[in-house]
Amino acid sequence: MADLEKQYNPEGIEEKWLARWNEEGTFKAEDTSGKPPYSIVIPPPNVTGVLHIGHALNHTIQDILIRYKRMNGYNALWMPGTDHAGIATQNVVERALMEKGTKRQDLGREEFINRVWEWKGEYGQRIVNQLKRLGASCDWDRERFTMDEGLSRAVREVFVTLYEEGLIYQGEYMINWCPRCHTALSDLEVEHHEKAGHLWHIRYPVDGTDREFIIATTRPETLLGDTAVAVNPNDDRYKDLIGQSVILPIKNFKIPIIADEYVDMEFGTGALKITPAHDPNDFEIGKKHNLPIIKVIGDDGHMTKDAGAPYTGEDRFKARKMIVDELKEQGLLANIEDHAHAVGQCYRCHNIVEPNISKQWFVRIAPLAKPAIEAVEKGDVKFVPKSWENLYFDWMHNIRDWCISRQIWWGHRIPAWTCKKCGEVMVLRDDPEKCIKCGHTGLSQDPDVLDTWFSSALWPFSTAGWPDKTDALKTFYPTSTLVTSFDIIFFWVARMIMMGLKFTGEVPFREVYIHALVRDSEGQKMSKSKGNTIDPLEIVGKFGADSMRMTLTALAAQGRDIKLSEERIEGYRHFVNKLWNASRFTLMNLEGFDTSQTNINRDDLALADKWILSRLQKTIANVREALDNYKFNEAASQIYQFTWGEFCDWYLELVKLRLKGDEEGGTAARHTLSHVLGAILRMLHPVMPFVTEELWEKLMPKAGIIAIAPYPAPDESLISDNIESEIAVVMDATVAIRNIRGELSIKPSTELNAIFRASNAQTGTTLKRQAPFINRLANAKTKLADESFKKDDDMAVSVVAGVEVFVPLGGLAGSDERRQKAEKELAKIEKEIKFFEKKLSNKKFVEKAPAEVVKSDRAKLAEFIEQAKKLKAHF
RNA sequence: AGGCGCGUAGCUCAGGGGGAGAGCACUUGCUUGACAUGCAAGGGGUCGGCGGUUCGAAACCGCCCGCGCCUACCA
Numbered sequence A: 001m002a003d004l005e006k007q008y009n010p011e012g013i014e015e016k017w018l019a020r021w022n023e024e025g026t027f028k029a030e031d032t033s034g035k036p037p038y039s040i041v042i043p044p045p046n047v048t049g050v051l052h053i054g055h056a057l058n059h060t061i062q063d064i065l066i067r068y069k070r071m072n073g074y075n076a077l078w079m080p081g082t083d084h085a086g087i088a089t090q091n092v093v094e095r096a097l098m099e100k101g102t103k104r105q106d107l108g109r110e111e112f113i114n115r116v117w118e119w120k121g122e123y124g125q126r127i128v129n130q131l132k133r134l135g136a137s138c139d140w141d142r143e144r145f146t147m148d149e150g151l152s153r154a155v156r157e158v159f160v161t162l163y164e165e166g167l168i169y170q171g172e173y174m175i176n177w178c179p180r181c182h183t184a185l186s187d188l189e190v191e192h193h194e195k196a197g198h199l200w201h202i203r204y205p206v207d208g209t210d211r212e213f214i215i216a217t218t219r220p221e222t223l224l225g226d227t228a229v230a231v232n233p234n235d236d237r238y239k240d241l242i243g244q245s246v247i248l249p250i251k252n253f254k255i256p257i258i259a260d261e262y263v264d265m266e267f268g269t270g271a272l273k274i275t276p277a278h279d280p281n282d283f284e285i286g287k288k289h290n291l292p293i294i295k296v297i298g299d300d301g302h303m304t305k306d307a308g309a310p311y312t313g314e315d316r317f318k319a320r321k322m323i324v325d326e327l328k329e330q331g332l333l334a335n336i337e338d339h340a341h342a343v344g345q346c347y348r349c350h351n352i353v354e355p356n357i358s359k360q361w362f363v364r365i366a367p368l369a370k371p372a373i374e375a376v377e378k379g380d381v382k383f384v385p386k387s388w389e390n391l392y393f394d395w396m397h398n399i400r401d402w403c404i405s406r407q408i409w410w411g412h413r414i415p416a417w418t419c420k421k422c423g424e425v426m427v428l429r430d431d432p433e434k435c436i437k438c439g440h441t442g443l444s445q446d447p448d449v450l451d452t453w454f455s456s457a458l459w460p461f462s463t464a465g466w467p468d469k470t471d472a473l474k475t476f477y478p479t480s481t482l483v484t485s486f487d488i489i490f491f492w493v494a495r496m497i498m499m500g501l502k503f504t505g506e507v508p509f510r511e512v513y514i515h516a517l518v519r520d521s522e523g524q525k526m527s528k529s530k531g532n533t534i535d536p537l538e539i540v541g542k543f544g545a546d547s548m549r550m551t552l553t554a555l556a557a558q559g560r561d562i563k564l565s566e567e568r569i570e571g572y573r574h575f576v577n578k579l580w581n582a583s584r585f586t587l588m589n590l591e592g593f594d595t596s597q598t599n600i601n602r603d604d605l606a607l608a609d610k611w612i613l614s615r616l617q618k619t620i621a622n623v624r625e626a627l628d629n630y631k632f633n634e635a636a637s638q639i640y641q642f643t644w645g646e647f648c649d650w651y652l653e654l655v656k657l658r659l660k661g662d663e664e665g666g667t668a669a670r671h672t673l674s675h676v677l678g679a680i681l682r683m684l685h686p687v688m689p690f691v692t693e694e695l696w697e698k699l700m701p702k703a704g705i706i707a708i709a710p711y712p713a714p715d716e717s718l719i720s721d722n723i724e725s726e727i728a729v730v731m732d733a734t735v736a737i738r739n740i741r742g743e744l745s746i747k748p749s750t751e752l753n754a755i756f757r758a759s760n761a762q763t764g765t766t767l768k769r770q771a772p773f774i775n776r777l778a779n780a781k782t783k784l785a786d787e788s789f790k791k792d793d794d795m796a797v798s799v800v801a802g803v804e805v806f807v808p809l810g811g812l813a814g815s816d817e818r819r820q821k822a823e824k825e826l827a828k829i830e831k832e833i834k835f836f837e838k839k840l841s842n843k844k845f846v847e848k849a850p851a852e853v854v855k856s857d858r859a860k861l862a863e864f865i866e867q868a869k870k871l872k873a874h875f
Numbered sequence B: 001a002g003g004c005g006c007g008u009a010g011c012u013c014a015g016g017g018g019g020a021g022a023g024c025a026c027u028u029g030c031u032u033g034a035c036a037u038g039c040a041a042g043g044g045g046u047c048g049g050c051g052g053u054u055c056g057a058a059a060c061c062g063c064c065c066g067c068g069c070c071u072a073c074c075a
Helices: A013-024 A053-071 A086-099 A109-123 A126-133 A149-164 A220-225 A280-288 A316-329 A366-378 A388-397 A452-456 A471-476 A486-504 A536-543 A545-555 A566-588 A607-628 A632-659 A666-684 A689-699 A721-743 A761-769 A771-778 A815-841 A843-848 A851-873
Strands: A037-041 A075-079 A168-178 A183-185 A190-205 A212-217 A228-231 A245-248 A253-259 A271-274 A333-346 A354-363 A382-384 A416-419 A425-427 A443-445 A479-485 A509-515 A752-758 A780-784 A795-800 A803-808
Touching: A013 A126, A013 A689, A037 A053, A037 A471, A053 A075, A053 A126, A053 A479, A053 A509, A053 A536, A053 A545, A053 A607, A075 A471, A086 A109, A126 A536, A149 A168, A149 A425, A149 A452, A149 A486, A183 A354, A190 A220, A190 A245, A190 A271, A190 A316, A212 A220, A212 A271, A212 A333, A220 A316, A228 A280, A271 A280, A280 A354, A316 A333, A366 A388, A366 A486, A382 A388, A388 A486, A452 A486, A479 A486, A486 A509, A536 A545, A536 A566, A545 A566, A545 A632, A545 A689, A566 A632, A566 A666, A566 A689, A607 A632, A607 A666, A607 A721, A632 A666, A632 A721, A632 A771, A666 A689, A721 A752, A721 A761, A721 A771, A721 A780, A721 A795, A721 A803, A721 A815, A752 A761, A761 A771, A761 A780, A771 A780, A795 A815, A795 A851, A815 A843, A815 A851
Parallel strands: A037 A075, A037 A479, A228 A253, A382 A509, A479 A509, A752 A780
Antiparallel strands: A168 A183, A168 A354, A190 A212, A190 A333, A228 A271, A245 A253, A416 A425, A416 A443, A752 A803, A795 A803
16 A cells, blocks of 8 residues: 655556546546536647647646536536648648648649648647647547538538528628738738838829829838829818829829828828728728729739739739839839838738738628627626626627638638539539539539638537537537637637527537636747747656646636746646655555545544544635636645645644554544545546546545546535634644744754643643644643743743743753844734734724724734733743 | 736735735755655745725725737728
């Protein structure tokens, strides 16, 4: 039994339990069950992904919730899976092809997709395997992938239904275009980062006059596609010019001067060049004024034929330089100004996106957003912390139609066909063989695929088998909780709510817990390019999964980001080790003791037993309360304090005497020890699953695995404030002696004598009864003062609540040192007295404050005065 | 420009109307038979600033200062 190593070594133990859980099917949820359901769907990581510390936090929290509920008797399902991550995955596979010297275009669409599947087969389990190593208690048999047949059917069903209801439409609009990924992006997929740029002020001469506009632009290359200059109709400076023309520099075209309210008279010179093909606002203005659209930047980011020589074929940024040089040459560049502005970048490849006009598919979002807003308003979905609801509402109220088509190959192909003969467009659940209108068999399918987030939006119900009415759907949907970070509230959370309500009539989850972001120790976002990432697997290898999980849990306070460093994790490894050693000690003392027996006569329990049991009940209640309210750090800290500060520091020390040989009370002590340790292990299991399983197996060999053991529940009848204050006397007396020892620099190995004078009979009885324990803890021989006791010159004195402590020193310390120590103690007490005297002398306080506060303050004051009096009397 | 969050011990942070807390770091002393990844004893803070509400504010309210983040089509 007592074959534990001196130090906890996670290696081997983690593997052992991963295998055991798997063999025993511990994490399997039941599609039909008498138990209450609790379900979480995993935010599906990208198949291309590598586990990072953010996943570790996200999954630790989910695992805590799931394990906690499972131990509480729920039919707990943690639904795992991965996301096909269209653009990201396509990029990865393309890069691999590039290394072999091929391009996807060389392979053709079908073959390329085959390659992606091959790639997925080879590497797709990587992140899943990494997740398993953290101890994630997902029901792995249910693992899904967004491109699975079933999920694809859900996508198809949703797309067709939305199309039939007019909620999906196709149209030519200005969208965000990534010239590198060669696809449209939704507004959300564009990141705005402030960049240092320039404002070029360009002269646009007015035709037939000597007047000119000076127009500022951040993108001079778009000049080639200008089709008008706009001014505000109310601008007196230019009123007379409206309807005339300017000569477009370089091109030497005439373009009209138009009037539009959009133009801000205050900004710059109040004149705006209009490039309908390359700016969303200009596009709108262009439509209004029927301006021609000249596309000068192509889909590949190079200048088009319409840009004209010598620019055609040049990269857009090179073209910019050429244009600026040319303008300079011609004297048309009035001025260059530094200008910082937010440039849109592709969230996948970080290239600068190009506003581009093209034909795309959109979701008409307003009708979907309305019920989704109401669901959160009504509380059908609750955000925790609640403040995130504001962000949600803010976005949902300003939401714009969602561009869902992507010009890539990897993803759910849009189920739309066009008849080559009659031009009929068909959007269908099943692939058509011929035109539904004219019967012609020549059909072409839309080449585009859907935004990856389109399928993610269905995840909570598509993974349960929707559109079939499965048992899983009935049992686990709506899911209970969603755990994610704030940065995908728009991308994912909001869209799941919209789609869930639309297609199931119910919200996809009841609560959304938004957790922090993990940053480095400087508070910087972790990123590979900064080199400040912490690799969770490396950490697991070095400190064990439990240490990492405990650290993340302890730091996961609501509403604040986590600054993580290896030192923090190392610190919590000490806690894991502490638990290990407390268990080691306990197990050493339980040889031959049957830990499965639970019936113990409470009268046999010693004071220390009753005390630790009382403290345990309070701790259990606090931990449960914390977990029920997503206060993970609070739960971690409660267990930490109890385990280290109370169980190890006091109870184990108090109990040692009774464990020797056949000491009286040994049975009660062993019973209490195993009971409390068992409760600690079960309380901690959701946070530290591996080490708790290992120790539980040794402590309770007959009880089965801890992952399905019942989570501790508080027993009110074991809570006793009287017992707790009685122990406080023992602790105070012990600390007083230790304090004398420490302050007077007496070695711990020197046994001291101590005499206690109690201020009441009960305290005296406690001190007398607990004397053996105090003696041990303070390395002293203690006794109670009798009537003849007199303090003499050689004694150090300390006064604590209800007890005067006298320690004869026999020359171990000089009188000066003793006086110093006593004066220090007195100064502290006098500070307290002043504080309370001031407070209590305030008439208004006495009148208005609650009676109990006044009463307790008066009692405290009296106690401190008493202590000071006693202390003074001795010097 | 708007919105949100944060400012508490040297560091990282809990807390939150009634005597300032934890971990780490620091000082001193310890091979006390679970643990030196440890034990014991200590030092350390006008809780960002100024006002207000209150008998009482670190906490609630207002303003200010500093630091983050998010959203936005100002050329």
